[in-house]
Amino acid sequence: MTAMTAQRAGGLLAEFGAAGVLSVADVQVATRLGRLAGEPDESVLLAVALTVRGTRQGSVVFDLATAAESVAPEGEDREPVAEPAVEPVDLPWPPVAEWVARCARSPLVRDGSGGCPLRMVGPRLWLTRYWKQESIVAEELLRRAADGPSDLDDAALAADLNALFPADLPEDADADQRAAAATVATSRVSVIAGGPGTGKTTTIARMITVLWRQRPELRIALAAPTGKAATRLAEAVHSAREPLTAADQQRLATLSASTLHRLLRRRPGHSSRFVHDRDNRLPYDVVIVDESSMVPLTMMARLVEALPPSARLVLVGDPDQLASVEAGAVLGDLVPGAGEPAPPLRSSVAVLTRVRRYEEGGSTDDLAQLIRAGRSADALAWLESGAEGIVFHRVADDEPVAGAALEALRALAAHERELIAAARSGDAGAALVLLERQRLLCAHRTGPRGVRHWSDVLERWLAADDAALTPRLDGRYAGQPLLVTANDYENELFNGDAGVVVERGDELVAAFRRRGEPVELPLVRLGQVRPMHAMTVHRAQGSQFEAVTVLLPPANSPLATRQTLYTAITRARSNVTVIGSPEAVVTCVERPVARATGLRDRLAGTLT
Numbered sequence: 001m002t003a004m005t006a007q008r009a010g011g012l013l014a015e016f017g018a019a020g021v022l023s024v025a026d027v028q029v030a031t032r033l034g035r036l037a038g039e040p041d042e043s044v045l046l047a048v049a050l051t052v053r054g055t056r057q058g059s060v061v062f063d064l065a066t067a068a069e070s071v072a073p074e075g076e077d078r079e080p081v082a083e084p085a086v087e088p089v090d091l092p093w094p095p096v097a098e099w100v101a102r103c104a105r106s107p108l109v110r111d112g113s114g115g116c117p118l119r120m121v122g123p124r125l126w127l128t129r130y131w132k133q134e135s136i137v138a139e140e141l142l143r144r145a146a147d148g149p150s151d152l153d154d155a156a157l158a159a160d161l162n163a164l165f166p167a168d169l170p171e172d173a174d175a176d177q178r179a180a181a182a183t184v185a186t187s188r189v190s191v192i193a194g195g196p197g198t199g200k201t202t203t204i205a206r207m208i209t210v211l212w213r214q215r216p217e218l219r220i221a222l223a224a225p226t227g228k229a230a231t232r233l234a235e236a237v238h239s240a241r242e243p244l245t246a247a248d249q250q251r252l253a254t255l256s257a258s259t260l261h262r263l264l265r266r267r268p269g270h271s272s273r274f275v276h277d278r279d280n281r282l283p284y285d286v287v288i289v290d291e292s293s294m295v296p297l298t299m300m301a302r303l304v305e306a307l308p309p310s311a312r313l314v315l316v317g318d319p320d321q322l323a324s325v326e327a328g329a330v331l332g333d334l335v336p337g338a339g340e341p342a343p344p345l346r347s348s349v350a351v352l353t354r355v356r357r358y359e360e361g362g363s364t365d366d367l368a369q370l371i372r373a374g375r376s377a378d379a380l381a382w383l384e385s386g387a388e389g390i391v392f393h394r395v396a397d398d399e400p401v402a403g404a405a406l407e408a409l410r411a412l413a414a415h416e417r418e419l420i421a422a423a424r425s426g427d428a429g430a431a432l433v434l435l436e437r438q439r440l441l442c443a444h445r446t447g448p449r450g451v452r453h454w455s456d457v458l459e460r461w462l463a464a465d466d467a468a469l470t471p472r473l474d475g476r477y478a479g480q481p482l483l484v485t486a487n488d489y490e491n492e493l494f495n496g497d498a499g500v501v502v503e504r505g506d507e508l509v510a511a512f513r514r515r516g517e518p519v520e521l522p523l524v525r526l527g528q529v530r531p532m533h534a535m536t537v538h539r540a541q542g543s544q545f546e547a548v549t550v551l552l553p554p555a556n557s558p559l560a561t562r563q564t565l566y567t568a569i570t571r572a573r574s575n576v577t578v579i580g581s582p583e584a585v586v587t588c589v590e591r592p593v594a595r596a597t598g599l600r601d602r603l604a605g606t607l608t
Contacts, residue, residue, distance in 0.1 A: 011042040012092065013049060019091055021071055026053045033117055037107045043094040044106045051118065051125045055327050059596040060130045060297060064100055065123040068093040096123065121607060126598065130327060133301035137330065138602035140304035144189035144313065145344050152185055152214050160213050161185075164206040164243055180350035181207040184314050187348045191292075192316045193335040194352030195372070196544070196570045197365060200316050201233065203352065204288060205240035207314075208255070209248045211286060221284040222257035225299070225324070227487050227494020229291040229542045230257040235516055259487070259494070260289065260299055264306055276306040285311055291542050292317035297328025297597075320372050321570070322538055322563045323595060333599040344603060363387040364569060364576050371566045376589035380582055391577040397554035397584060400448065405579045408549060409454070412440055413461040416533070420466070420479025423502045428511035428518040431500045435481055436513075438547040438575075440534040441568045443559040449551050451534045458533040475531070476523060478503040482510060483532035483539075491521055496539055498532060537568045548572040552580025555587040562592045 013030065016022045030049035039045065050071065051062040063070075068091075094102075100123045103109050109118045109125070119131040126134070165178030177199055184190045184207050194200050204222075211218055222237065224230040234257035240249065263282070264274035276282050287307060289295065292315040295303075307313055319335040335349055355365050363382075367390060370379040383392040393405035401409065415438060422431040440458075444450035463469050471477045484497040492514060493499075499512035502520065509520040510529075537550075550568040553559045565588040569576055578585070601607035 012046045012094075013042070016046060016049070016091060021091070022049050022053060023056070026050070026056070033108055037117075039106050039108050041102055041106065043099050044103050044108060046094070047099065047103050047125060048108060048118065051127060054596065055127055055130060058323060058325070058327055058329070058593075060126060060134060060327050061596045061598050062125045063123055063596065064103065064125065065096050121598075124598070130297060131598075133297050133328075134597065134599050134602060136301040136305055137297065138599060140307070141189050141334075142344055142603065143309075145187070145348050147188050147309075148186055149188055149310070149312065152211075156214055157182070157185055157210070160210045164209060166243065176350070176352045176354055177203045177206070180352060181210050183348060183350040184312065185210055187312070188310070189313045189345070189348050190315070191331070191334050191345070191349045192314065192352065193319055193331070193349065195318050195320065195355070195365075195368065197355045198352035199354075200352060201236035201290070202240065204233075204290070204314075204316060205237045205252055206244065208237070208252065208286075208288075209244055212248075212251060215285075216251075218285045219283060220255065220286040220288065221263060221282070222255055222288050222290070223260050223263045224257060224290045225260055225294040226291070226496060226542070227259050227489075227492075228496040229294070230259050231494065231497075231514070232542065233257045233290040257290075260295065260303060262489075263287075264302055274302055274306065277302070278305040280306075281308045282306050282311070284308070286314065287311060288314040288316065290316045293319055293321045293329075293331045294324050294541065295330060296324035296326035297330060297599075298326060299324075300328065300330045318570075320563065321567045322541055323593065325538065328599075329595040329597060330599065332595070333597055333603070344605075363389045364572050364574065367576070368566060368570050371562060371569060371589050374562065374589060374592070376586040379589050380585050383578055383585060384582075389575045391575075393577070393579045395579055395581060397556070397581045401551075401579060408577050408579065409440070409457075410461065412438065412533075412549060413458050413465070416458065416462060416479065416481070417465065419481070419500065420462070420469070420477075423479035423500055426503050428500075428502045428520060431479070431502055432511055432513050432518055435498060435500050436545055438549065439540065439543075439545045439571065440549045440551065441537050441540055441571065442534055442551045443537055443553040443557065443564050443568075445536060449553055451536055454551065455531065455533040459531070472508070474523070476501050476508055478508060481532045482526075482529045483535060484527070484529050486528040488527035491525060491527070493527065496543070498543075499529075537564050537571075540571050541567055543571055544573055545571055546573050547575035547577070549577040549579065552578060552584040552588065555581060555583040557584075560584055560587045560591065562589055564588060 013027050017027055026049040029052045030045045033048055034045045047064060054062040104120055108116060109120045110116055117128055119126045119128050161178050161182055165174040180192045180203050192200055192203060208220060222233055224233050237255055238253050240252060264276045267273045267275060317331050319331045323329040323332060334345060367379060367382050370382055383390060393408055395401050395405050419431055419434040422434055440454060442449060442451045446452050469477060478501055480501040482499045484493045484495055487494050493512060497512060499510050501508050502511045508523055510523055510526055511518050511520050548571045598607050
């Protein structure tokens with residue numbers, strides 16, 4: 001917030017803006033609402049601005065009682081955390097009791113009725129839009145949880161579960177997956193939670209088969225929050241094999257997957273209104289949503305109100321990963337990292353705990369479990385132990401990357417030179433395999449530990465080592481990795497998809513992988529793409545690479561969180577290189593993201 005804007009705002013808003021707590025947008029919304037409602041009280045307008053700020057950061061509710069201890073100045077890509085990344089600044093916070101009373105009397109809040117823009121319960125404030133969305137989600141989930149379907153024969157169900165999830169495997173290896181499929185069969189709303197390698201998509205394929213063997217007429221939809229995730233879901237379901245029969249596999253191959261936006265069919269000119277709503281329900285009997293941790297509250301509300309009352313809703317995902325960039329943490333509220341699900345939904349939640357990615361265990365998975373459990377000392381010791389597949393390069397937060405850490409990053413340039421060679425030879429398949437072999441992940445977009453900086457550095461290294469690496473006037477060259485930054489439905493490319501520029505005769509084309517096979521497109525047909533030598537952890541969510549190099553944020557960064565480190569580590573199938581300070585590792589593991597919502601309380605019946 002600039003000094004001029006802060007001065008115009010005046011009073012408390014100016015002080016909190018000058019301290020970096022409020023943005024220009026927060027102040028503008030609060031002052032405009034104040035003018036419209038005739039509310040001159042600075043403390044009330046401050047509460048409004050802070051509620052807007054919290055929603056912008058991903059929270060749904062703002063608690064006046066804990067504001068002074070939990071609010072700190074914003075940094076780049078600020079995410080609310082359980083403990084602030086920096087010490088809260090000394091600001092003129094209103095006395096809590098008086099502050100709550102003033103807000104409760106305000107025409108902006110009052111008793112939460114009518115067209116008031118905010119709702120209030122005790123010391124907690126919601127923007128009315130998100131209050132209503134939480135109410136919709138809670139009511140729909142509770143109604144479905146209380147209404148179990150009775151459309152399957154119990155004996156046939158038990159036989160199919162035993163056939164598709166054999167109980168005679170060593171140590172009953174498929175027990176958790178079998179329990180998850182049974183939960184879906186007997187519930188109108190169910191959650192399948194699990195980390196990477198636990199077999200979520202395998203469970204989905206067999207679960208669908210269980211339903212179809214008894215009810216072949218069931219209309220089933222597969223969906224995900226992003227096009228990239230939808231494509232991966234469809235590919236995983238289509239590739240399911242034994243113990244499925246050939247007929248089962250053929251039926252699964254008929255399924256396609258779409259984004260949630262495409263499933264609901266966005267209304268032209270609207271960002272969050274869809275053709276399918278409570279007055280025009282979706283034409284499906286089962287809707288399965290993968291990567292549900294990335295689904296924001298607004299989209300979840302639109303989805304549940306568009307479902308037919310008799311339909312099954314299946315939410316699949318990893319609640320320990322980063323949440324959506326928009327407000328809400330629905331999957332995290334349904335399956336919190338610590339503790340039990342909300343009581344009414346307890347029987348609807350199945351957690352996959354057995355990691356199947358590694359046949360004989362894996363160092364990367366062991367590290368991920370330590371991070372998820374919040375065991376910072378053990379996670380740091382594991383990083384420093386030299387375990388197979390794990391490399392840790394110490395770099396102080398206030399020092400540039402140098403020494404062995406810099407050489408590890410230079411190795412990425414050597415890998416890209418292999419990619420360039422394959423692209424120059426016209427081998428699109430080999431180039432795409434190399435592209436997905438390893439990835440540099442950063443928490444930040446900008447700054448000395450950010451994507452932009454290291455993308456520029458890698459470009460300079462490549463140009464210095466290869467005199468023939470001369471981009472065309474459009475900036476393209478054979479071997480250049482590309483990142484799609486917006487959905488392109490015409491070309492079936494989606495935000496987060498990665499491709500590579502390949503020589504094809506005297507021309508250059510862009511190669512992407514579609515349904516497991518390389519697809520080439522003229523460069524002029526591409527939509528929004530940019531060169532990609534590194535990507536943010538958030539954008540990498542849902543992807544998998546053979547190896548990842550993680551450039552940690554400093555310990556005082558707002559993005560030094562457990563979810564950031566966990567998500568980054570679990571992008572790797574085998575090898576992980578971590579660059580950063582021990583302090584950053586410990587801080588990440590000990591600081592979970594703390595999105596404030598009221599959904600869990602609503603599901604438990606303590607908030608109405």
